Amino acid sequence: MRYFFFLVLLCSTCYGAEERVLKLPEDSDKWYISVIGDANDPQYQSIIQQFHEGKLAELRKQCHYLPVTTDNPMFEHYKPSIKGTPTVRVQDAVGRVIFEATRKQVPADLYNAIANAAQRHRIFPLRPQPNPGPQPNPVTPDDPAPDPVDDGGTPDIAPTDPDWGVGLCVFLLVVGTVLGLVSARRNQSTSLKQG
């Protein structure tokens, strides 16, 4: 029985060496991170570098990550909707823009800026829960190494410092609604007594 297990493991390892994808990734819930810019622009290069380090690298692996240079044929797809280069844009699975920054607007602390934007997006929940899956990582000879294919959904992202402003707004909104309802109920009962 033990040998059978090892045989199965060996076969599955050999089978996995082929590049044909046998389990189709169900990653339609993934968000998109597009970094659009001139490959020779130092700011673009710096942003790309940031997405390969620390928390931004973790975020990148949970999303569809798309570095698009101006000489890429797909640049035409992004060109009509950007204000300039470099642009960092984060979109949810259906294309809603969660975060976008261009040129000097791109903050130094990019991770927290994206995380705060994602936090605001989550207050009005429109998203499925994240569901990370297996992460095979083959490499083609020419293009840069692709990010792994997995079934991950919405990225698991949180700001390192809480966004108190948004929280306070929501709290005040809830308190205001409750007070308004109480007030309306009192007025109603008063008018009934008068009637």
Next chain:
Amino acid sequence: MTSLTPVWRLIIPQLAFIVCAAVTLPSVVVDVPVPARQTNWRGSRGQGSCVWASLVTLFRWQNRPVTAAWIRQNCGDGASPSDVEPLFERLGIRYATTYGKKDVNFLNWSIRTHRGCAVGVNNYAHMVCLVALNDNYAGILDNNSVGQVIWIPREQFLADWFKSHSWAVTPVYTPSAPAPSEAKRVQPLLTCNTHQ
């Protein structure tokens, strides 16, 4: 009940058709810009290269421009799975395919994940990109005429695909991001051509 003038009797059914068709047309999820749509070319044996052209378009859409350029430069002529699969495996290209199984779920998956796929059509004589699919229509990007998406009734498309050994193949990389707040529905009367 008020009676309609003859003009309105003509216009109202047409308006109803336009509205119904607009509602039933799927979104073009593989929205490749025209310059990135690879047109067909003649290979060294003088044959069309529709399989490779479809794949080049999909590689571009999935942000693999160097692989797309390599295929455009080094591949050509007619091709079958026995040409494509060994090449992809030799190059270490990540791909998914189906052949002879009438696996409509494969098509649904490729559209659901915004990757699209190359599909055999015209009795296995041609290959095009499937860029949209719902219960009513299929959207096709033909490398012989890349200017616009061609809409075909779903059943007609599937029947053609089944006759073409239901071959479909696609790279499995990162699909391009959807355009933000883009109106993706196309006016049906302008684009509802048949594929033949």
